[in-house]
Amino acid sequence: MNTLKKFQTYMGERRVLFPLALIASGLSGLMSLVPFVFVWLIVRTLLGVGGTVASTPIGTYAWWAVGTAVAGLLIYFAALMMSHLAAFRVETNMRRSAMRKIMDMPLGFFGVNDGGRMRKIIDEDSSSTHSFIAHIMPDLVGSILSPLTVVVLLFVFDWRLGVACLIPLVAAFATMGYLMNPRMNNFQKKYLDAQERMSSEAVEYVRGIPVVKVFQQTVFSFKRFYDSIITYRDLVTKYTLSWQKPYSFYTIIINGFTYFLVPAAILIIGRTGNYAAVITDMFFYILITPLISSNIMKIMFLNQNMFLANEAITRVEKLTDYPQLESSAQPQLPQGYGIDFDGVVFRYDGAVQNAVDGITFSIPEGKTYALVGASGGGKTTIARLIPRFWDVNEGSVRIGGVDVRQIDKEELMSRISFVFQNTKLFKTTLRENITYGCPDASAEAVDRAVELSQSREIIDRLPDGLETKIGTEGTYLSGGEQQRIALARAILKDAPIVVLDEATAFADPENEHLIQQALHELMKGKTSLMIAHRLSSVQTVDRILVIEHGKIAEQGTHDELLARDGIYKTMWDEYQKSVAWTV
Incomplete structure (x- = not known):
């Protein structure tokens, strides 16, 4: 009954x-x-x-x-x-x-x-x-x-x-x-x-x-x-x-x-x-x-x-009985866009080992940090704790001095642009895909985002331009081209914080170069955290964190880490060998 x-x-x-x-x-x-x-x-x-x-x-x-x-x-x-x-x-x-x-x-x-x-x-x-x-x-x-x-x-x-x-x-x-x-x-x-x-x-x-x-x-x-x-x-x-x-x-x-x-x-x-x-x-x-x-x-x-x-x-x-993230009864507004991880511990439901184990670091407002390390080390999990994919088990993640758990969900998401490794484009027009986060954006703002994301040549070669439909009964784009359209969407949103998860992972050399240019425009003046396997993309960032088993194994600039002759130096040497390798 x-x-x-x-x-x-x-x-x-x-x-x-x-x-x-x-x-x-x-x-x-x-x-x-x-x-x-x-x-x-x-x-x-x-x-x-x-x-x-x-x-x-x-x-x-x-x-x-x-x-x-x-x-x-x-x-x-x-x-x-x-x-x-x-x-x-x-x-x-x-x-x-x-x-x-x-x-x-x-x-x-x-x-x-x-x-x-x-x-x-x-x-x-x-x-x-x-x-x-x-x-x-x-x-x-x-x-x-x-x-x-x-x-x-x-x-x-x-x-x-x-x-x-x-x-x-x-x-x-x-x-x-x-x-x-x-x-x-x-x-x-x-x-x-x-x-x-x-x-x-x-x-x-x-x-x-x-x-x-x-x-x-x-x-x-x-x-x-x-x-x-x-x-x-x-x-x-x-x-x-x-x-x-x-x-x-x-x-x-x-x-x-x-x-x-x-x-x-x-x-x-x-x-x-x-x-x-x-x-x-x-x-x-x-x-x-x-x-x-x-x-x-x-x-x-x-x-x-x-x-x-x-x-x-x-x-x-x-x-739908999945644990909901608690909303603060009295939400607070961040007083800036710096990011602080303070003794953060996180483990997935049912897991015994911590995915993130006592991480502490700070990204000053307007600076760009990079996370590098072996697969499965916890880099993506760390990045996804910023927009509250999950709540931490211990410690806190703060934006502008305010714990992300004390920030209204919509307010938090409005301040972050997250570019995923696996890009998702909807089966609709390119214009609607680009303006998804800003449906009222002007034509001039859309054109600027297209230019800065290095997507102009994609748009120009399509007979219907921005009105071209993606997917079934429409046009199919390569992985690198999809990533550039996703970057146009992020640029148009113009959020003060940018989180990049392997944004160039599936790009060919030509697309990677164009994506790197688009990323430069996207991160300009923003507080940014990027995850990268291709170490060439992190040489100019303000600080590199080497993540191993959910902990920070090393940190410093590219030159500082090479001088230490540690984990990052080993990774860099292996990366150079892979770049130089030929059939």
């Missing part, structure tokens, strides 16, 4: 429609039985059961049978209309609620939740609630009332035939109890996990198809995707086979009322000799008992459908 309460919360102002739909569906189920009673009365009248041979009521019975059947259908249609309106509102509100929460998530959330998984949960799991609310629950009310009413009628008309009908009914319920034991929920949980994993890996596989084709590999070479398919197949196959015999028996017995009614009717006729009355009742029973089997089949899967619906809403809520 807790699941239904959650659904009613998402129904909003349409929550009143759901109970009305259940009532209408129940009434429709009862109405569907009435025509059978009138057909039984017609047969009794024709056969003269009870000593009455009258043709007058037959037409009346027929019209009542047709009228109640039509009325039942109209009521059922109204029930479905109301349940569908409620179901659509639940889907919409679940998606809206999830997207609102995701928009408020810290940026670190998107590093641990891939797009395929989020799409599957928000889109497919929200959609999976539709059938439960629009069809299963309304049908269930009728499915419960109809069989109960039929069982009562079976004993009212002829209790002896009613007892005969109880035999397959009891056997069916016993089998249903065996099938619907707690292992069903365990299977459903494993099934949904396997489905989610397969969906996530499928998205990753599709993204990697170019690499798979280049190296002439097959799906088998993409081990995680292949394993997820095999896991799903084995899980479903094993469970299906476990149902094979009991479900076959259940299907036969629940549809086998006739096998018990006919012998019972013969025995009753042999004892009473009342052929007409017994045959009339048996005809009615054979006509109406299929309603029991069809409705019980719906009841049989109630537990499964309830679990799936609850699991769907739980997964959506669990996705």
